[in-house]
Amino acid sequence: MVARGDRMTAVTVPLLSVRGLVKRFPGVTALQGVDFEVRAGEVHCLLGQNGAGKSTLIKVLSGAHRPDEGEVRWQGEVVSFGNPTAAMRTGVAAIYQELDLVAGLSVSDNVFLGHELSTMGFTRRVEAHRRTRALLDRLGHPDISPDRDVGRLSVAHQQVVSMARALSRDGKLLIMDEPSAVLDPDEVRVLFGVIRELTAQGVAVVYISHRLAEIREIGDRVTVLKDGRTVATGLLAREVRTAELIGLMTGRDLESVFPQREPVDPAAPEVLVVRGLAADGRFSGVDLTVRAGEVVGLAGLVGSGRSEILETVYGARKPTAGTVEVNGKRLRRGSVGAAVRAGLGLCPEERKSQGLLLDQAVYRNITISSLQSFARFGFLDDGAERTRSSLLTTALEVRPPGVERVVRGLSGGNQQKVVLARWLLRECRVLLLDEPTRGVDVGARSEIYELIRDLAAKGVAVVVVSSDVEEVLGLADRVLVVREGQVVHEGPADEIDESRVLDLVMEGHAA
Amino acid sequence: MSEDIASTTASGTPVVVKKETRRDISALLGSAAGRNTGLVVALVLLCVAGVATAGDRFADLDNLLTILRLASVIGVVSVGMTFVITGGGIDLSVGAIVALSSVWATTLATQGVANSTHWVALMGTALLVGGACGLVNGMLIAYGRIVAFIATLASLAAARGLAEIISNRRTQIVDVPGFTAFFDASVLGVPVLVVIFVVVAVAGWVLLNRTTFGRRTFAVGGNPEAARLAGIDVRRHTVLLYTLLGLCCGLAAVMLIARTTTGSATHGGLYELDAIAAVVIGGTLLSGGRGTIAGTVFGVLIFTTLSNVFTLNNLSISAQAVAKGAIIVIAVLLQQRLARRNGV
Numbered sequence: 008m009v010a011r012g013d014r015m016t017a018v019t020v021p022l023l024s025v026r027g028l029v030k031r032f033p034g035v036t037a038l039q040g041v042d043f044e045v046r047a048g049e050v051h052c053l054l055g056q057n058g059a060g061k062s063t064l065i066k067v068l069s070g071a072h073r074p075d076e077g078e079v080r081w082q083g084e085v086v087s088f089g090n091p092t093a094a095m096r097t098g099v100a101a102i103y104q105e106l107d108l109v110a111g112l113s114v115s116d117n118v119f120l121g122h123e124l125s126t127m128g129f130t131r132r133v134e135a136h137r138r139t140r141a142l143l144d145r146l147g148h149p150d151i152s153p154d155r156d157v158g159r160l161s162v163a164h165q166q167v168v169s170m171a172r173a174l175s176r177d178g179k180l181l182i183m184d185e186p187s188a189v190l191d192p193d194e195v196r197v198l199f200g201v202i203r204e205l206t207a208q209g210v211a212v213v214y215i216s217h218r219l220a221e222i223r224e225i226g227d228r229v230t231v232l233k234d235g236r237t238v239a240t241g242l243l244a245r246e247v248r249t250a251e252l253i254g255l256m257t258g259r260d261l262e263s264v265f266p267q268r269e270p271v272d273p274a275a276p277e278v279l280v281v282r283g284l285a286a287d288g289r290f291s292g293v294d295l296t297v298r299a300g301e302v303v304g305l306a307g308l309v310g311s312g313r314s315e316i317l318e319t320v321y322g323a324r325k326p327t328a329g330t331v332e333v334n335g336k337r338l339r340r341g342s343v344g345a346a347v348r349a350g351l352g353l354c355p356e357e358r359k360s361q362g363l364l365l366d367q368a369v370y371r372n373i374t375i376s377s378l379q380s381f382a383r384f385g386f387l388d389d390g391a392e393r394t395r396s397s398l399l400t401t402a403l404e405v406r407p408p409g410v411e412r413v414v415r416g417l418s419g420g421n422q423q424k425v426v427l428a429r430w431l432l433r434e435c436r437v438l439l440l441d442e443p444t445r446g447v448d449v450g451a452r453s454e455i456y457e458l459i460r461d462l463a464a465k466g467v468a469v470v471v472v473s474s475d476v477e478e479v480l481g482l483a484d485r486v487l488v489v490r491e492g493q494v495v496h497e498g499p500a501d502e503i504d505e506s507r508v509l510d511l512v513m514e515g516h517a518a
Numbered sequence: 519m520s521e522d523i524a525s526t527t528a529s530g531t532p533v534v535v536k537k538e539t540r541r542d543i544s545a546l547l548g549s550a551a552g553r554n555t556g557l558v559v560a561l562v563l564l565c566v567a568g569v570a571t572a573g574d575r576f577a578d579l580d581n582l583l584t585i586l587r588l589a590s591v592i593g594v595v596s597v598g599m600t601f602v603i604t605g606g607g608i609d610l611s612v613g614a615i616v617a618l619s620s621v622w623a624t625t626l627a628t629q630g631v632a633n634s635t636h637w638v639a640l641m642g643t644a645l646l647v648g649g650a651c652g653l654v655n656g657m658l659i660a661y662g663r664i665v666a667f668i669a670t671l672a673s674l675a676a677a678r679g680l681a682e683i684i685s686n687r688r689t690q691i692v693d694v695p696g697f698t699a700f701f702d703a704s705v706l707g708v709p710v711l712v713v714i715f716v717v718v719a720v721a722g723w724v725l726l727n728r729t730t731f732g733r734r735t736f737a738v739g740g741n742p743e744a745a746r747l748a749g750i751d752v753r754r755h756t757v758l759l760y761t762l763l764g765l766c767c768g769l770a771a772v773m774l775i776a777r778t779t780t781g782s783a784t785h786g787g788l789y790e791l792d793a794i795a796a797v798v799i800g801g802t803l804l805s806g807g808r809g810t811i812a813g814t815v816f817g818v819l820i821f822t823t824l825s826n827v828f829t830l831n832n833l834s835i836s837a838q839a840v841a842k843g844a845i846i847v848i849a850v851l852l853q854q855r856l857a858r859r860n861g862v
Contacts, residue, residue, distance in 0.1 A: 323747060347749030355747055362747065364740040366807055375737055376748045378730040385729045429748065 020083040022047045022211050023068070023099070023180055028077035030063055036235060037063040041077070043230040043240045045180060050202060050212045052222045052244055055232035056256055056418075056448035061215055064232070065182050068213075069101035070094030092121065100173030101182040108165055110158025115139035117157050118172045142171040145204075147197045161310050162189040170201070181205070182213040187221055188445050191308040191474055192509055199225050217448055218475075219249055231255040253449060265453075265481035266460040268302075275299040276334070278468040279351075279437045281320055284329030289315045290492030293329070297437065297468040302459065304483030304500065305472045306508050312492040313472045314356050317439050320470075321353045322346040333437060347376060352430030354423065356441040356472075362426045363414050370396035370410035373428045399428040404454060420444075420451025427458060437468045444478060456482055476508045488512060556852075557800065557816035564823045572830035581826070583709060589822040590715035591773045592792050596814050597722040598766030599793040603802050604726070604809025605759045606739035607659065607666040611673035612767050612793055615651040616786030618677040619644040619771035621685040624692050624781025637697035644775070645768035651677055652764015656757035674790070681783035689782040692775055701776030711773050718766070723811040735759065739806030795842065796821055799849035820845070 024044035030037050038060045045051045055061050066072040068079070070088030078085050081097055088094040091101075108117050115135045124131040124138075139153040148167045151160065157168060166186060173181050187195045202212055202225055216222055222229060226244030230237060231252065239255050275298040285291035290312035297303050307313040318324045320331050325341030332338065339345040355361035364372050373396040374381060381388050381395075396410045403424045405417070414425060423443060430438055440459065444452045459482060463469050473479050479486055480500050488496040488511045496503070496511050568576035575581060595612050602609050623644035651673065658669040692698070701710050708716075726732040737745040738755050746752045770789075775781050798804055799820065800813025821842060828838045 321747075343746055343749055344751050353747055355744075360741070361743050363744055364737055364807070367736060367740055371733065371736070375733070375745070375750070378733055382730045385731060386724075387728055387730060387733060389728075 019046070021045060021080075022082060024080045025068070026078050026080075028064070028067060028079070029075050030060075030067055030072060031075050038067070038074070039235040040237070041232065041235070042237045045211045045213060047179070047211050048206050048209045049227040050206055050214050050225050050244075052226040052229045053213060053215045053232065054222065054229055054252060054256055056420075056450050059232040059256070059448075060235040061232055062184065063235075065101055065103075065184055065213075065215070068094070069099055069182060071101075095121075095176045095178070098177065098179035099182065100176055100178035100180070101184070102166065102169045102173060102186060103184050108157045108168060110156070112157060113154050114143075114151060114157055114160070114168050114171075115153035117168055118142065118153075118175050120172070122176065138175065139171065142174050143167065145174070146170055146201050163191065163194050163309050166190070174205075178210065180211045180213065182215075184215050185217065185446060186214075187216055187218060189309065189474075192476070192512070194309075195221070217446075217452070219252060219449075256449065266457045268460070268484060269300075269464060271298060271301045271484050275301070275466075278334060279320070279470070280332040280335075282330050282332075284316065284319060284331065285327050286315060286319055286324060287327050288492075289319075290489070291328075293494055295320075295470070295487065295494075297470060299436075299466040299468055300463050301485065302463050302469040302471060302483045304479035304486045305470065305489055306476055306479045306486060306512060307472075307489035308512055309474060311489045311512070313489045314441050316489065317353070317441050317470065317472050318355075320346075321351055321439055323353070347433075347435075350433075350436035351439065352376070352433060352435035352437070353439045354426045354430070354441060354443055356445070358419070358422055358426060358446070363422060365415040366413055368411050369400065369405070369414055369417070369425055372414050372425050373399060373410070373432055376429050377433045395432060396428070399431055400424075403428055403431075403458065418448070418451070419446035420448055420455065423447055423455060424451075424458075427455070431462075435467065437470070438462060440469065440471045442473055443471060444473070444475070476505050476512075480505060480508065554801075554810075554812055554816065557813060557820065561816060561820050561823065564820060564827060568823065568827040568830065572827065575830050576827065581830075583712070585819075585822050585826045586712045586715075587709055587777065588825070589818050590709075590711040591770050591777065592789060592796070592822070593715045593815065593818040594718045594766050594770045594773065595763075595789055596793040596796040596818050597718050597811060598763035599797050600722065600800070600802055600809050600811055600814045601726065601735060602759050602763050603794070603797050603804060604739050604806060605735045605756065606742060606806030607756065607759060608670065608794070608804075609652075609655060609760065609763055610667065610670040610790045611651070611655060611677055612763065613786035613789035614674045614677035614681065615648055615764060615767040616771045616774060616789055617783050618651065618681040618684075619647040619768045620775050620781040620785045621681045621690065621783055622647045622781075623771065624690040624775060625684055637694045637700070640692075640694060640697060640775075641772050644771045645765055648768020648771060649761055649765045652761040652767070653757065655764065656760030659760065660753035660756040678783065685781065685783045687783060689780050689784075692779050692781060698776065698779060701773070711777065714769070714773060718769070719811060719815050726809060726811055731758070736807060736809070739809070741807070792821060795846050799846060 021044040026042050028038050028041040041060065041064055043051070053061050053064070063072065067074050070091045070093050073087070073089070079088075080086065086097065088097065088099070094100075109120065112120070115132075118139045119135050124135045136153045140149075143149060143151050143153070146167050148164065151164055151167060157165060160168065166189060170181070186198060190198060202214070206212060214222070214226060222244055229242040229244050229247060229252070230240040231242070232238065233256060242252075277296050278299050279295070279297040281293060281295040284293040284295075293316055295303065295316075305313045305316065315324060319326050322338065322341055322343045322345060330337055331346075333349040333351065336349060338349055359365060364375065370393050374392045378387065381392050393410055397408075400408050400410055405421050405424045405428070414422060417425065443459070444455055447455060459469055459471070471479060471482055480503070483500045486496070486498060486500045486503060486508070487494050488508060490512060565576075595616065599609060599612065623640045626640060626643050655670055655673050658664050659666045662669070703710050705713050726735065734745070734750050734755050737748070737750060738752050742752050771785070774785050778785075796817035797814050798817070800810055800815070800817035802809040802813060824841060824845070825838055828841065
């Protein structure tokens, strides 16, 4: 509210202002001059490609990193947060992409972690429980029980718990790093409702997202980062043109995000045939056929069973019924090894925890599924591994290109390309992609789309799972909509639009 | 809290300068060569201390060969342990497995079976018993899904107990013709025990760094879930890792029998701690995913040399234990520093 009355806030001191912030790490300067300010009660959006320095900036603001140069002012006074606790006490709370909750502890224990309610050293469980409940109600999630083990909650619900934790600290500035990436459309709506309520109470929100539509909907002002520098700040979120934003972020113009689709040859062989696949309590009766060169999209809410279907096809979960055939050969149940040998490849949902060996070199991550082809009597040809990997990273435009680099240091988009390169190297025939562009910036995103299309053009059968309906429709030839473990719709992607998919996805969900 | 929120710019500049030099040093220590340099320096310092305090008694060729002979047995176990730890596991039962392998093999020998067969049967028995113990450990951990710490803790108790039952708690003296002769021999002045250690270390290095098995070990230790989804049979690999370590224990048992001419249920006491300590100070991460055979070899040599220097100076075993503890703590503290620096 306050932010929109520009005249009024112009005279007041900004809640947070940042000047000339510089942060160096061994070998890289992550931030080299960031300026922006956040006013009380506004939603300030931070835009930038992966590697632009957003994550580092958040860590500096929330006290996880100390800046090397520059100043941070809180309500006009220069401050330096030595650690996240100090930042939280001041009123800055960050909700990270990788949620920092402790699995095994209950929801209310997590909310009050680090500032437990206690009397003479004894925790006040009942009070913590009551307050947690109140916070969850305020966040529109009375369905989450304060006693639940956080590890058993869905990612979306875990995020709500993270927000409750920030609120429990009486945060005046919430930093949200891509909160919508793990949420479904209706959950995003709830999140926006919460954000509007918080800002009306004078809380400021720094909102990071790659989805421009969201930024227009919820944001007040936008700051764009590129290569660790502020390239534009104070843009009005509702008025600035999309082309301008993308231009600022990438330094180049972007025409269309989704590549052209080639019609699928109806005579192309059915590479992947799934019949009657079921897993107890997760999903049942799933039939799925993918032809060579076809991209099939699975749309559905988080928890609808779409990721589980993909993982079961891949053998990472054991089905209770049904069969998976690749090129007419039935796969052994629940065996990833059999699936990989048959030509399947999976880019998992959680790239960092499921997909990558973060502390190992890029080339080792690429060759890990193809070691046999580089080995003679078990001895690896290291040089050949590097050469072949290097050809792939060049072809996929992985930046920076060195294959000796440790994967951890790459941005989300480039990490995803490394996982893709792994399956390209194996020349897999069926590629299963779970949320292929989560945490990937706009520029790299369209590159990944193009890559997926190129693969399809070469005859690979592709299955894409995504929460982003636009992505599923833009990328896939055919769409399957999954709701509560059932396929409720199947049809060509160009015969259905986004709102219809959302209807299907949500039908019965609200009830 | 007021300390936390101090003025930034005032103290900013000098801190930056200090960080730069620190970074250079940590970058050097962080590289593989640098890490081993640190270990070499530590070893050289120990030797200097040995010469300074014990003079010719330390620098004597016989003494140096004694150090190497002592290092050989625990060294073979430590090389195996490097694989298990790099693969994200831990094995507390190695000492007990050494004891069990030794008495099983010597029971065979003393009961006269071996007199009619070749002493290679004795060796084979020890390897077989060791390998089987490792296989059991691996199966319990990989397929029984018991946490490695607990599974091998159970093996530690059970194997040692079984060794006592088999040997009736008696030390068994080995007098198999050919056996002692073979292991007492030297190749170009190097005792056979030391030769075995060198061969195992070199083979271990090649296996870890140049083969698919080694690469998978790093993957399994670094991120088991990612390794599984990349198509690696993580459970089978885990079993192989523990079996490999079991075989190393069996070999160590043979070497121990040769050195002491006995088999005993008390052999290999606290080997688990010595082996884990050597692996860790060598630079292998206890959390898995990073491991170095060269580092382990240096770790073993550092500990053995330390014992030797202490013994030559008539210092008690208790004092040695304190020194060992201190070295482990310092090494792990350094390692964590490096991990944090490189992790950013």
